Amino acid sequence: YKLFSKTEKSLVSFIVPTFLLIIVFTNCVCTMLDMIMGHHHEALGLHYVMFLPTLYSQCDREQSKKWLPLATSFQALGTYAQTELGHGTHLRGLETTATYDPSTQEFVLNSPTITSIKWWPGALGKTSNHAVVLAQLYTQGKCHGLHAFIVQLRDMDTHIPLPGIDVGDIGPKFGFSEVDNGFLKLDNVRIPRENMLMKYAKVEPDGSYLKPPSAKLTYGTMVFIRSLIVGQSAFSLAKACTIAIRYSTVRHQSEIRSGEPEPQILDYQTQQYKLFPLLATAYAFTFVGQYMSQIYHRITGDINQGDFNELPELHALSAGLKAFTTWTTNSGIEVCRMSCGGHGYSCSSALPDIYAEFTPTCTYEGENTVMMLQTARYLLKSYKQAKAGQQLSGIVSYLNEMEQRQVQAHPASARPTVVDINDLSNLVECYKQRAATLVDLAARSIQQELQKRRSQEDAWNNSAIDLVRASDAHCHFVVVKLFTEKLSEIGDTAIHAVVSNLALLYALHGITQSSGDFLQVGCMLQISVRIKELLCQLRPNAVALVDAFDFHDKKLKSVLGRYDGNVYENLFDWARRSPLNVFVDENYFKKHVFSGNELFRPDL
Amino acid sequence: YKLFSKTEKSLVSFIVPTFLLIIVFTNCVCTMLDMIMGHHHEALGLHYVMFLPTLYSQCDREQSKKWLPLATSFQALGTYAQTELGHGTHLRGLETTATYDPSTQEFVLNSPTITSIKWWPGALGKTSNHAVVLAQLYTQGKCHGLHAFIVQLRDMDTHIPLPGIDVGDIGPKFGFSEVDNGFLKLDNVRIPRENMLMKYAKVEPDGSYLKPPSAKLTYGTMVFIRSLIVGQSAFSLAKACTIAIRYSTVRHQSEIRSGEPEPQILDYQTQQYKLFPLLATAYAFTFVGQYMSQIYHRITGDINQGDFNELPELHALSAGLKAFTTWTTNSGIEVCRMSCGGHGYSCSSALPDIYAEFTPTCTYEGENTVMMLQTARYLLKSYKQAKAGQQLSGIVSYLNEMEQRQVQAHPASARPTVVDINDLSNLVECYKQRAATLVDLAARSIQQELQKRRSQEDAWNNSAIDLVRASDAHCHFVVVKLFTEKLSEIGDTAIHAVVSNLALLYALHGITQSSGDFLQVGCMLQISVRIKELLCQLRPNAVALVDAFDFHDKKLKSVLGRYDGNVYENLFDWARRSPLNVFVDENYFKKHVFSGNELFRPDL
Helix, strand or coil: CCCCHHHHHHHHHHHHHHHHHHHHHHCHHHHHHHHHHCCCCHHHHHHHHHHHHHHHHHCCHHHHHHHHHHHHCCCCCEEEECCECCECCCHHHCCCEEEEECCCCEEEEECCCHHHCEECCCCCCCCCCEEEEEEEEEECCEEEEEEEEEEECECCCCCCECCCEEEEECCCECCCCCCCCEEEEECCEEEEHHHECCCCCEECCCCCEECCCCCCHHHHHHHHHHHHHHHHHHHHHHHHHHHHHHHHHHCECCCCCCCCCCCEHHHCHHHHHHHHHHHHHHHHHHHHHHHHHHHHHHHHHHHHCCCCCCHHHHHHHHHHHHHHHHHHHHHHHHHHHHHCHHHHHEHHHCHHHHHHHHHHHHCCCCCHHHHHHHHHHHHHHHHHHHHCCCCCCHHHHHHHHHHHHCCCCCHHHHCCCCCCCCCHHHHHHHHHHHHHHHHHHHHHHHHHHHHCCCCHHHHHHCCHHHHHHHHHHHHHHHHHHHHHHHHCCCCCHHHHHHHHHHHHHHHHHHHHHCHHHHHHCCCCCCHHHHHHHHHHHHHHHHHHHHHCCCCCHHHHCCCCCCCCCCHHHHHHHHHHCCHHHCCCCCCHHHHHHHHHHHHHCCCC | CCCCHHHHHHHHHHHHHHHHHHHHHHCHHHHHHHHHHCCCCHHHHHHHHHHHHHHHHHCCHHHHHHHHHHHHCCCCCEEEECCECCECCCHHHCCCEEEEECCCCEEEEECCCHHHCEECCCCCCCCCCEEEEEEEEEECCEEEEEEEEEEECECCCCCCECCCEEEEECCCECCCCCCCCEEEEECCEEEEHHHECCCCCEECCCCCEECCCCCCHHHHHHHHHHHHHHHHHHHHHHHHHHHHHHHHHHCECCCCCCCCCCCEHHHCHHHHHHHHHHHHHHHHHHHHHHHHHHHHHHHHHHHHCCCCCCHHHHHHHHHHHHHHHHHHHHHHHHHHHHHCHHHHHEHHHCHHHHHHHHHHHHCCCCCHHHHHHHHHHHHHHHHHHHHCCCCCCHHHHHHHHHHHHCCCCCHHHHCCCCCCCCCHHHHHHHHHHHHHHHHHHHHHHHHHHHHCCCCHHHHHHCCHHHHHHHHHHHHHHHHHHHHHHHHCCCCCHHHHHHHHHHHHHHHHHHHHHCHHHHHHCCCCCCHHHHHHHHHHHHHHHHHHHHHCCCCCHHHHCCCCCCCCCCHHHHHHHHHHCCHHHCCCCCCHHHHHHHHHHHHHCCCC
């Protein structure tokens, strides 16, 4: 590999802490489990990630005394059963019921319909003997919405399902094949009143209901998990880039100049154009993930002081960025895989696994389109406040500037057309203007719908495409802004130069990908020429930039992405060790295949 | 489902023949095998698709007499060994050697390096006892390039590999898990002179070499296979759309208007915006696939008459369209999968398999970027001819128009800015202008590079991004043109109206996706509003439009995409039948998991 010579080491030292932070946050549980328990952590993943934390945060004192010792000693193995066959992101639609019976002081749990069967919870199919079940609480003839209940599923000794519990595996999936995602059908399952998690809401022995003190408390967890997913995006994309870029210096193919040896495929402009913008994206998302966890921890401090001011902005931002980063990473991993040619399809590249493991993030913890629309709701609310003359603070404050600018009649024509495309602050400004324009467009679309006498809800749905575009532009602006701000923290000038080029490539490439939007706000120049120059400038440091992610070969698990570049010999070696290549009885073929001509039987 | 009422049946009758044609071409071999041999055709797929056809087309009379009976009786089970560990699309780079030894009248085959090991051929790992091996032919001290040799790999009786043959499976892959893709290392393997396929090129007993009569003969097969892949794209995308659109009418979620029941998710504008452009694309690619096979068969007739005139255009078009349609379909399938929410990840949706089986088309039979550059080479050649005043015919003739138009100084400003966005011929014109502009831009980029005194080859590589963009625009223009032309064949006015809306959506959506390009050629108006109207107009017929693809439930193999819409019950049923849910020894858990506490051992 070409190395980053003197500056590499300091680049590593700059990136590594950033990355460690991400790793700590995104993979904390997995890494912990990896260390403690080897590779078979999946079946117990939900016990650590959802069951235990729920007990810790929602048990009252009595409940903690009973359940925590059982759970931490693994006598009670648990999972978290929320989604149902017919219901996912829209929580209010869940159908499972928990009806209080004061005569026995028990809750009676039921799955009243096919669509109400719990579906997807990990570790439910085979592993768990308990679950936290989310159900609509009915007491004294009234429904009080979703609450959490501890339900024992299986005998703690024999592991046989208890009466009324129909539980099993939901069958094979794309990715996560190791996890026993399960179903759970409840038929008049009775649990003691004390099994409702009662730290906040309560049901008294007589059946009277006490409301929780605040509804905002659940926001924090969602924000936390979504910010972890942003970090996970950076992490997965960095892995994929590491493999593809390293392998692109090992693989030689075709010819650029006739008669000369086959060049490294990373010397092809098209290959650089596939991979370098993704590399820049991996860096960008790393910084965004870092920012998200910092701000989360700062705001958590505020929340503990009773200050909820910044929570709505963070909540909206985490939703949009979760969608923005997972979508980009999802398609980016596949670009990396396909950029490795045929060998990218081999599991030896690790890329198929990286994709299959990553892709569910686009759906879980909030389906991406729904997430984008959540962010849009916040943007539109802020837009209205700005229109009403309110001074906005935080990231959406640009909506105020737009308001001021609109005093001029035609902002687009009045704006200077000369944009210095090498000045990142100029580009941040372009992204900001684009975001403001698209928020404005979405708001106008809703306005037009309302003028056609549509209801508020229909106007919203009929403008949903524009709303998603506005959220996307907002998130893109935030990412470019954070990447740019990060540069000021880099002291070493050589590293600063390289990372600045990455930031520039990220910003300019994004502009060309949505060139229509940017043309409308007046910035689009010789960008494509500049992008080609940047590809050339980044080429010598490309491998160093992925080495700086500092993935150990054991973590990367990729023959194509090996640090030492010794790909082909190890690929041959890896294939030889495949189970299909271990000793085969020499008479196997004759005995089992040719005898009776089974191979050609029509309905084998 | 909402049905297409009266017109549905005639829509089916219009689409079905089109689709049957595609199916016949794309799945001919698979379907045949399906019928003859049940589902276990994969291991013999290569025998039918590559080994037998190669024998038929490249054996001389003597060889046919010997090999065809062996192969058709399945005594010789064969595959086609071309790609190597270090070499794929660039055929000239292959390293396997076949050196003629006149003293024994044998060829000696060798894998001289690690990178020369044959890698990826299907059915090589375990199934085949013979292979057609592509190798560099050396005789009388000279290399004559790649030729095909029949090499026996295994004993035909015991199936044990012969001396000098190191053969095995290459290990797990993304998709194609049933196929034993293999490796083959040759160590001084001697085969008789008669095992070189000698219909065209020959080696005489004394070692003298006779050249084949024409090099163009191999073009035909490549064109044929690539046009099949275009049809396969249509087929796979149609399947994915059928599943996603049907399921989107079964799934209810959230609320549009508060208090009303949860709507079908297909009523959300964002869901329509994900799926309807893909539905339109599936129709578009169906017509393109149909066109490709028609033109292939017409030109094949010409070739048999010795007329090679149209072959270069078809060759260039098939390369670009192969890349264009497979890339679009590849990402489209994933959009369909994710549009089904969580259940899209379940194998019960069939979408994970559709993706894993389809995605290799982006790489095999010519890596897509290389394909795009092949088309670009033809476009640039045509562009130069047009510049030189030559009158072009066929699909590239628009490059002549551009030449004429450039007599005006500023074509963009001279063009009328009012484009009727409901007139498809107008939109075809926009796509044509965009293609012409991007071909021109790529040519100028090369020119500028040459002016910087770069070599022709470097100028080409330094303009590769522009060249790929030009090819992409050319292909997009061809697809819009063919879709538009197809409309004139539809007699029924109701069907014409619906399919016209699909064509319009395809064209307009494409414009918004590359809005920068289209703004530069002067056409971009109230397109996004029109797209939203089209989504509404297509909504009532969406299910009918996928039903018209006429996939039988047995072919679709998707619980989510069932024709009868009875999804949830069948999903529960499907899960129950999963191997993990069949009878489990009630003491299993206690005996094997808890005893010895294996579950928690660190390095299980």
